[in-house]
Amino acid sequence: MTQSATVTVDAKASAHSAAAPAAAKPAAAPAARPAAEASPGIDWRELIGQRIIPPILGFALFIAVWAAVAQVTKGIPGPSSTFVAAVKLFSDPFYIAGPNDVGIGWKILNSLSRVGLGFGLAALVGIPAGFLLGRFMFLNRMLSPVIGLLRPVSPLAWLPIGLLVFKAAQPAAIWVIFISSIWPIILNTAAGVSTVPQDYLNVARVLKLSEWKVFTTILFPSVLPHLMTGIRLSIGVAWLVIVAAEMLTGGVGLGFWVWDEWNNLNVEHIIVAIFVVGLIGLALEQGLMMLARRFQYN
Amino acid sequence: MDNRYVHLEQVGMAFDTKKGRFVALQNVNLDIAQGEFISLIGHSGCGKSTVLNVIAGLLTPTSGVALAAGREIDGPGPERAVVFQNHSLLPWLSCFGNVYLAVERVFGKKENKAQLKARTHAALEMVKMTHATDKLPNEISGGMKQRIGIARALAMEPKVLLMDEPFGALDALTRAHLQDELMRIVQATGSTVVMVTHDVDEAVLLSDRIVMMTNGPAATVGEILTVNLARPRDRLALANDAEYHHYRSAVLEFLYHKELRPAA
Ligand SMILES: Nc1ncnc2c1ncn2[C@@H]1O[C@H](COP(=O)(O)OP(=O)(O)OP(=O)(O)O)[C@@H](O)[C@H]1O
Ligand SMILES: [Mg+2]
Numbered sequence: 001m002t003q004s005a006t007v008t009v010d011a012k013a014s015a016h017s018a019a020a021p022a023a024a025k026p027a028a029a030p031a032a033r034p035a036a037e038a039s040p041g042i043d044w045r046e047l048i049g050q051r052i053i054p055p056i057l058g059f060a061l062f063i064a065v066w067a068a069v070a071q072v073t074k075g076i077p078g079p080s081s082t083f084v085a086a087v088k089l090f091s092d093p094f095y096i097a098g099p100n101d102v103g104i105g106w107k108i109l110n111s112l113s114r115v116g117l118g119f120g121l122a123a124l125v126g127i128p129a130g131f132l133l134g135r136f137m138f139l140n141r142m143l144s145p146v147i148g149l150l151r152p153v154s155p156l157a158w159l160p161i162g163l164l165v166f167k168a169a170q171p172a173a174i175w176v177i178f179i180s181s182i183w184p185i186i187l188n189t190a191a192g193v194s195t196v197p198q199d200y201l202n203v204a205r206v207l208k209l210s211e212w213k214v215f216t217t218i219l220f221p222s223v224l225p226h227l228m229t230g231i232r233l234s235i236g237v238a239w240l241v242i243v244a245a246e247m248l249t250g251g252v253g254l255g256f257w258v259w260d261e262w263n264n265l266n267v268e269h270i271i272v273a274i275f276v277v278g279l280i281g282l283a284l285e286q287g288l289m290m291l292a293r294r295f296q297y298n
Numbered sequence: 299m300d301n302r303y304v305h306l307e308q309v310g311m312a313f314d315t316k317k318g319r320f321v322a323l324q325n326v327n328l329d330i331a332q333g334e335f336i337s338l339i340g341h342s343g344c345g346k347s348t349v350l351n352v353i354a355g356l357l358t359p360t361s362g363v364a365l366a367a368g369r370e371i372d373g374p375g376p377e378r379a380v381v382f383q384n385h386s387l388l389p390w391l392s393c394f395g396n397v398y399l400a401v402e403r404v405f406g407k408k409e410n411k412a413q414l415k416a417r418t419h420a421a422l423e424m425v426k427m428t429h430a431t432d433k434l435p436n437e438i439s440g441g442m443k444q445r446i447g448i449a450r451a452l453a454m455e456p457k458v459l460l461m462d463e464p465f466g467a468l469d470a471l472t473r474a475h476l477q478d479e480l481m482r483i484v485q486a487t488g489s490t491v492v493m494v495t496h497d498v499d500e501a502v503l504l505s506d507r508i509v510m511m512t513n514g515p516a517a518t519v520g521e522i523l524t525v526n527l528a529r530p531r532d533r534l535a536l537a538n539d540a541e542y543h544h545y546r547s548a549v550l551e552f553l554y555h556k557e558l559r560p561a562a
Pocket of ligand 1: 313314315320322340341342343344345346347348349383514
């Protein structure tokens with residue numbers, strides 16, 4: 001009743017976070033097992049059969065399908081030639097042969113730094129905005145409809161606006177990352193603030209804590225798990241968007257590289273790029289999830 | 299001594315719920331003297347916590363007047379400490395941190411860090427929780443959490459101590475120990491105490507007066523029983539005391555005869 005827009009979004013966010021740890025389980029489980037090694041009942045067969053075999057089978061199946069598709073489709077390289085291309089690319093990842101001809105390491109770092117910058121700005125604006133929206137119902141009612149309208153807009157639709165305002169491709173790409181990653185941060189922070197348990201606020205009221213003390217000892221720690229969810233979703237979106245944004249804006253980075261190699265018809269490199277984007281996205285997600293787990297109190 | 303240190307006059311409390319207005323309390327009249335120990339007893343859901351929260355200032359009554367120390371209660375404050383029914387510890391602070399937060403707020407202006415820490419340790423000592431100083435609330439049992447909540451409130455040396463079923467989740471031995479500690483502290487500090495309880499023995503042992511509430515909705519004060527047992531009270535001696543048993547049966551009579559347990 002208080003802020004239906006925010007609450008529904010949070011439900012989505014928590015559905016995400018509920019699904020995500022489940023997906024993370026298989027990765028975490030093998031690490032947890034050795035701790036239980038001392039107990040005599042450890043079932044190695046179960047461990048290997050249920051935890052190790054299935055992912056290997058999955059990847060084997062994936063590679064088999066890929067090889068089969070490559071066999072019958074002209075122009076799609078198979079796993080082995082892609083692997084050779086990847087080894088070559090990663091054997092010298094940090095060479096610089098010209099302004100646009102640099103090693104894959106530089107491309108990754110460039111894309112990551114754009115995401116970092118765009119996301120950092122989004123966090124800088126989004127976290128305080130989320131706290132204000134969560135704390136002041138009037139602001140929430142005022143801005144929820146506007147956010148509701150802007151949030152579903154495809155991130156790339158913002159690119160022309162960025163180009164127009166900044167008159168340059170680089171800041172425009174960062175602007176796109178900013179605008180697409182700010183919504184999850186604002187909405188999750190606001191939802192976190194407005195769901196701070198009344199019990200904790202009652203403690204603050206009985207103690208008559210100052211507004212600053214309420215913020216540092218109650219609001220912030222209690223919102224932190226929600227904030228982490230927002231950050232995770234937001235970086236996820238940013239990483240999704242960066243490839244597309246770079247395709248359009250050019251410059252050194254994974255996205256433009258994909259586009260460039262398409263023009264060169266070097267499909268091996270495109271497939272390598274797809275894997276790199278996927279792996280880095282996975283690593284970001286897992287890293288943030290690990291970080292988030294440290295702020296979970298219950 | 300102020301005989302109307304806490305003064306409730308025709309207090310009513312109605313909640314706006316989805317199903318409409320729910321009148322929880324109606325025409326509650328109660329005067330509490332300074333230094334008095336009052337128990338609120340009644341069936342579950344009758345409105346005991348609501349009365350306590352009105353005195354705490356966490357709820358503003360929808361009708362009537364609520365005064366403390368001669369002034370209208372307009373919001374909570376550390377001079378009226380609350381032991382919450384569900385302990386309400388902050389999960390990201392250690393047991394020490396939870397108590398220290400309150401100690402720092404109340405004494406931080408007058409005392410240095412070492413003194414504040416000493417107060418915190420003393421409070422943890424009192425509830426026999428020194429072993430859990432650095433533990434987080436979710437690493438200790440429910441009864442232990444409740445003890446930390448009690449330590450937090452006692453450490454504030456409040457003028458009025460408001461306790462919502464403080465010993466409910468404790469085992470019999472710990473409960474007896476804390477009841478004795480509480481009697482000792484209250485005797486020493488002269489605090490005014492309002493305690494919600496379900497336990498008839500506890501009410502008789504600790505209280506100067508027992509306020510028995512009628513069943514809700516629109517609950518009010520049914521009867522008030524004055525307990526004239528000399529202090530300090532000794533639980534073993536009282537076990538065979540005829541007067542003690544007289545008080546005990548008077549409360550039971552009210553609860554199980556006059557105010558039949560509601561169906562729910
Ligand atoms: N915020 C609220 N909104 C609506 N109804 C409420 C609210 N708080 C309490 N009530 C209702 O008021 C009545 C009294 O509640 P209260 O918590 O004071 O009971 P209680 O005597 O403390 O019960 P218990 O012994 O189970 O703790 C109950 O029927 C409860 O449902
Ligand atoms: Mg209650």
